[in-house]
Amino acid sequence: MSLRVRLAQDKILMAPGVYDALTASLASDAGFEALYLSGAAVAYTRLGRPDIGLTSVTEMADTMALIADRTDLPVIIDADTGFGNALNAQRTMRQYERAGAAALQVEDQSHPKRCGHLADKSLISPQEMAGKISAMADARRSYGTLIIARTDAIAVEGFQAAIDRAETYVAAGADVLFIEAPQSRDQLRAIAEHFAGRLPLLANMVEGGATPVTNADDLEAQGFSIVIFPGGIVRALARSAQDYYASLHMNGSNTPFADRMFDFSGLNQVIGTSEMLELGKRYDGSDD
Numbered sequence: 001m002s003l004r005v006r007l008a009q010d011k012i013l014m015a016p017g018v019y020d021a022l023t024a025s026l027a028s029d030a031g032f033e034a035l036y037l038s039g040a041a042v043a044y045t046r047l048g049r050p051d052i053g054l055t056s057v058t059e060m061a062d063t064m065a066l067i068a069d070r071t072d073l074p075v076i077i078d079a080d081t082g083f084g085n086a087l088n089a090q091r092t093m094r095q096y097e098r099a100g101a102a103a104l105q106v107e108d109q110s111h112p113k114r115c116g117h118l119a120d121k122s123l124i125s126p127q128e129m130a131g132k133i134s135a136m137a138d139a140r141r142s143y144g145t146l147i148i149a150r151t152d153a154i155a156v157e158g159f160q161a162a163i164d165r166a167e168t169y170v171a172a173g174a175d176v177l178f179i180e181a182p183q184s185r186d187q188l189r190a191i192a193e194h195f196a197g198r199l200p201l202l203a204n205m206v207e208g209g210a211t212p213v214t215n216a217d218d219l220e221a222q223g224f225s226i227v228i229f230p231g232g233i234v235r236a237l238a239r240s241a242q243d244y245y246a247s248l249h250m251n252g253s254n255t256p257f258a259d260r261m262f263d264f265s266g267l268n269q270v271i272g273t274s275e276m277l278e279l280g281k282r283y284d285g286s287d288d
């Protein structure tokens with residue numbers, strides 16, 4: 001089912017953050033219907049650095065292609081600012097579509113962008129952002145590839161300005177709206193009341209970020225259609241990896257940590273080793 005058709009249903013779509021083929025396959029095995037390829041999660045894991053505009057479009061597109069190779073789930077991908085002006089945003093659209101993306105999220109921050117939950121953001125004009133959205137719509141090969149327009153205006157220009165900007169982005173052709181970092185439950189509710197029923201709305205749950213974390217059912221009841229949990233997986237894995245390395249360093253072996261990790265065959269099951277080896281045999285003539 002295409003994302004556009006899926007979003008017409010009442011049930012909220014949960015898209016957990018992923019940053020490589022392993023996290024994508026684990027999320028898929030857990031039963032999610034869609035994935036969110038988070039720029040923040042890629043910056044955290046590949047660069048070991050914050051989400052402050054350091055990752056490149058090529059790094060993101062390469063990651064997208066590896067994920068599309070591993071799972072058939074629709075992937076919403078973070079396009080940050082489009083990596084430049086409207087023409088860069090068009091190239092981003094084409095590169096991400098080629099890599100297998102189902103939806104692109106583009107935001108109205110100026111370059112270099114930063115995580116929407118960090119202070120001191122700055123924005124391009126609403127007119128320039130509207131131009132980027134229509135440029136991306138013109139560049140897409142498939143009408144099925146959705147454009148998710150994000151505004152970071154709440155923290156910069158205030159709540160009403162964010163609503164006004166979002167209206168401009170809807171008029172420019174956004175398929176989905178993402179009003180970043182509402183600061184209270186009232187603001188979440190006001191966004192839903194203003195736009196719900198007109199186009200799908202995305203909510204972003206960042207543990208410890210500016211928005212009160214709200215569960216998927218409550219967001220659905222308010223009228224949100226998509227909820228992403230972009231960086232949660234890295235926060236969970238980073239904590240576990242920190243404990244793992246400390247334990248190994250202290251104990252000289254992984255035995256004390258054994259009940260908190262897969263063993264050799266456990267991980268092989270997760271990554272489908274025996275299925276892959278069987279598949280190989282079908283083609284190399286050794287199972288005749």
Ligand SMILES: C[C@](O)(C(=O)O)[C@H](CC(=O)O)C(=O)O
Pocket residue numbers: 037038039040041051078114115116117204206230231
């Ligand atoms: C959605 C987001 O753009 C992302 O890169 O995943 C980030 C999330 C994060 O930094 O945890 C955001 O700006 O909200």
